[in-house]
Amino acid sequence: MWNQALVFLQALLDQTGAAKFWWGNAVMIIVGCVMIYLAIAKKYEPFLLVGIGFACITSNVPGSDLILEGGLFNYAYQGVQLLIIPPLIFLGVGAMTDFGPMIANPKLVILGAGAHLGIFVALIGAKAIGFTLNEAGAIGIIGGADGPMAIFVTMKLAPHLLPQISVAAYSYMALMPLIQPPVMKLLTTKTEREMGMPPVRKVTRLEKIVFPIIIAIIVNMFFPGVAPLITMLMLGNLLKEVLMVDRLARTAAGGLMNVITITLTLAIGSTMNADTFVTFNTLLIVFLGLVAFVFGTGSGVLTAKVMNVFMKEKINPLLGSAGIASVPIAARVSHVVANKANPNNFLIYHAMGPNLAGVFGTAISGGILLALLGAQ
Amino acid sequence: MIPDTLDGAIILSAIDFFLSFIIIGSIGIVLACFPYLNRLCEISDEDLKSGH
Numbered sequence: 001m002w003n004q005a006l007v008f009l010q011a012l013l014d015q016t017g018a019a020k021f022w023w024g025n026a027v028m029i030i031v032g033c034v035m036i037y038l039a040i041a042k043k044y045e046p047f048l049l050v051g052i053g054f055a056c057i058t059s060n061v062p063g064s065d066l067i068l069e070g071g072l073f074n075y076a077y078q079g080v081q082l083l084i085i086p087p088l089i090f091l092g093v094g095a096m097t098d099f100g101p102m103i104a105n106p107k108l109v110i111l112g113a114g115a116h117l118g119i120f121v122a123l124i125g126a127k128a129i130g131f132t133l134n135e136a137g138a139i140g141i142i143g144g145a146d147g148p149m150a151i152f153v154t155m156k157l158a159p160h161l162l163p164q165i166s167v168a169a170y171s172y173m174a175l176m177p178l179i180q181p182p183v184m185k186l187l188t189t190k191t192e193r194e195m196g197m198p199p200v201r202k203v204t205r206l207e208k209i210v211f212p213i214i215i216a217i218i219v220n221m222f223f224p225g226v227a228p229l230i231t232m233l234m235l236g237n238l239l240k241e242v243l244m245v246d247r248l249a250r251t252a253a254g255g256l257m258n259v260i261t262i263t264l265t266l267a268i269g270s271t272m273n274a275d276t277f278v279t280f281n282t283l284l285i286v287f288l289g290l291v292a293f294v295f296g297t298g299s300g301v302l303t304a305k306v307m308n309v310f311m312k313e314k315i316n317p318l319l320g321s322a323g324i325a326s327v328p329i330a331a332r333v334s335h336v337v338a339n340k341a342n343p344n345n346f347l348i349y350h351a352m353g354p355n356l357a358g359v360f361g362t363a364i365s366g367g368i369l370l371a372l373l374g375a376q
Numbered sequence: 377m378i379p380d381t382l383d384g385a386i387i388l389s390a391i392d393f394f395l396s397f398i399i400i401g402s403i404g405i406v407l408a409c410f411p412y413l414n415r416l417c418e419i420s421d422e423d424l425k426s427g428h
Contacts, residue, residue: 103410106407106410109400110401112400113397114397116396119389120390123385124382124385126385127382128382128385133385201411204413204418204419205419205420206413206416206419207414210413218406242424243421244424357400361396361400364395364396365392368391368396372392
């Protein structure tokens with residue numbers, strides 16, 4: 001009878017998630033807790049890390065049906081899988097963004113391409129260590145420092161790598177104030193960092209209204225692969241700039257953006273299950289993401305220095321690293337480094353130009369990648 | 377289209393990096409023409425805000 005009781009108790013235990021718990025789940029629960037700690041104590045991207053951390057913790061508790069088919073987190077993931085959420089994020093981003101600095105100084109737009117060498121260094125590195133070309137392309141796009149674009153391209157090229165790539169992309173974006181400055185200081189002299197920039201021209205309302213229309217036409221015509229993202233970015237921006245539909249612009253940038261952010265963070269966190277995340281490939285992807293950011297920062301600064309060889313009006317090379325698409329973090333880093341070298345230097349408005357151009361640079365790089373890999 | 381080899385990765389990267397410069401540069405040229413738009417008409421913020 002005692003043996004029978006033990007058998008029944010064992011069967012009862014086997015019904016619970018505790019029987020399936022393994023050390024990988026414990027690791028990922030700790031990872032989720034660290035994310036929440038970083039969000040609260042260090043104020044690193046709290047809007048993202050709180051949700052991602054919480055969903056990571058709950059998805060690593062075996063027995064939870066939130067991540068199973070029909071579960072709430074699974075429905076959130078459908079929004080990512082069906083590529084609905086990333087374009088809606090860009091709608092909100094467009095409604096919050098002033099593209100005036102980019103329109104005012106078209107010369108600096110080229111830095112939005114120059115700062116993307118990191119994408120290709122990471123792509124080649126990933127291929128060299130054994131990933132497929134599609135996987136390497138998805139890993140490389142981390143270097144674009146654009147979360148929705150990284151998700152979009154990854155879902156088309158290597159959806160099984162979404163958890164690692166999205167976590168790497170968003171984490172490194174938050175860590176840019178730590179990653180970028182040493183590279184920027186290594187590649188510039190103090191004199192270069194102290195360089196001031198002349199005031200930029202005022203951009204008119206007409207220009208700001210025409211801009212999203214022109215860009216939407218160009219992107220839809222030449223880059224259909226990434227058109228959903230950029231089109232929604234431009235729609236959001238048009239809603240903002242026409243001034244007559246401020247209620248819609250406020251909704252896109254406010255309530256809708258908040259709902260989508262909550263959904264996205266649950267979706268990303270729910271994919272961080274130990275079975276797929278605690279692998280050697282995750283460490284490789286995290287390392288390659290760092291390589292991408294370092295090379296992107298360096299190539300942006302060097303692109304600015306090469307431009308100075310040909311330009312009469314020199315630009316501060318620190319603007320080059322702002323060409324990485326993490327808006328406005330990369331621009332802020334350029335401003336802070338320049339301001340530390342010269343307290344009279346306020347580069348934030350100038351740095352926003354290449355920073356915004358970097359969004360298009362990542363979209364163009366991603367669009368060409370999708371086209372060449374046949375993954376439209 | 378592109379072979380799944382290291383050479384393919386290098387070719388893909390070179391084409392993508394080079395083309396993105398060309399395309400972003402073209403967008404820069406389009407933006408450089410934007411000041412000419414102001415010769416067509418002028419839009420005031422007050423007119424737009426009073427429109428609803």
